[in-house]
Amino acid sequence: MAVTASEGEVAQILSEELSSAQQVASWKAQKRDVFDSALTTGESIRIAKRLGAVQGDLLSPHLKIIYPPGGWGRHDLTETLLELAALVGPSATEAWFRQLLLLETSPVRAFAALHLLAVDLPVRIGNLTIAPLSELPDWPAMQEWQLRMFRTGLYPESVAFRDFPAQPWRVADDGDSAPVLASFEDWLLELEEVCDLIACVSAGAPSIGESLYLYTDPILRPLGLQNGWSIGRSDSFGRSATFDQNVLAFVQSFAALPAGDFRRSLRLSAGRVSLSKRRRSLADRAVDLSIAFEAILNPGHQDITYKLALRTALFVANTVEERGEIRDTMKRFYGVRSKVVHGNALSSPAAAAALIDAAEAVCLRLMGKLIARGTAPDWEAIELGARDPDRRPSDGVDGDRV
Secondary structure: OOOOOOOOHHHHHHHHHHOOHHHHHHHHHHOOOHHHOOOOHHHHHHHHHHHHHHHOOOOOOOOOOOOOOOOOOOOOHHHHHHHHHHHHOHHHHHHHHHHHHHOOEEEEEEEEEEEOEEOOOOEEEOOEEEEEHHHOOOOHHHHHHHHHHHHHOOOOOEEEEEEEEEEEOOOOOOOOOOOOOOHHHHHHHHHHHHHHHHHOOOOOOOEEEEEEEEEOOHHHHHHOOEEEEEEOOOOOOOOOEEOOHHHHHHHHHHHOOOOOHHHHHHHHHHHHHHHHHHOOOHHHHHHHHHHHHHHHHOOOOOOHHHHHHHHHHHHHOOOHHHHHHHHHHHHHHHHHHHHHHOOOOOOOHHHHHHHHHHHHHHHHHHHHHHHHHOOOOOHHHHHOOOOOOOOOHHHOOOHHHO
């Protein structure tokens, strides 16, 4: 909707309001954004009504424009107009205001803070980019977002972002909300999957922190519109992960897997490995790792300890001797798991922690081989000593050589 005021009327109102000695003194004393405390609610409404008299209903719907559903940020259009008038002059502000009211859609960029993931340069993975914080755009809303995270003590090590096509950015004149960016939550799930996969091939387990999406048309930036804000896992316990070519290859190999039960089971295992790495409790670590093993090795839920120990040893080991070691590790790990699940005390927490670390290492080797293989093995055939036709010589000993 275009401004109905004649040329210069909005600028005249802004000029008169700017000339208020009280407001000018307040802005000079603050030496910062005028909307922090320059205007009371009553003053904002009064000025908005003056503008509305020449604009033709500024208060509704255009005060709704700055209250996007679920959004947060700079909420008072009147104060934004006065701030701009103080910075660039009333005439330039009126010109911007006329452009604003003609705008109906805007491109959108989604952002998510990442904890425990260090990157030196931007990395593209599918539809998302992971980058150092230095790559964040110098927009007021971005500065506000970073400051908020810094104050809460949840400052990230890197950031992920994705660009979306143009979306409706304001509420309708009848008060109905503009549609929320439906794919925002899907993008967060995609990012969570990437973080979990990184945990399977790196020392640390990255975690998603705060996330939001912004309407990025330059005309909208003075409003600082933010929407879709949410707090993710942000549990940043443990070591930092690093991103290199091995990590990228692992993530891309998983992405190439066809949809189906095999991919879903690996996805579940990756999530549980990531959770295990972020746990402080040995009991929680043991339970998460056991779920990771069972999801890919025991879809029928039968004879858990024996079956998982045997299948893991046969598939992962590179020598006959290593088979025995892996089988023993798995059996002892499930002994620890059984104790903690049933509430029994561990006789040696230090030994249990070392055993869980060893089981985690086996789980990561198992997942790496399965993803590289690309399809689910015939576990029963492997148990009977049959050769795996898809296994390369470097993947381990063949069943029929034992």
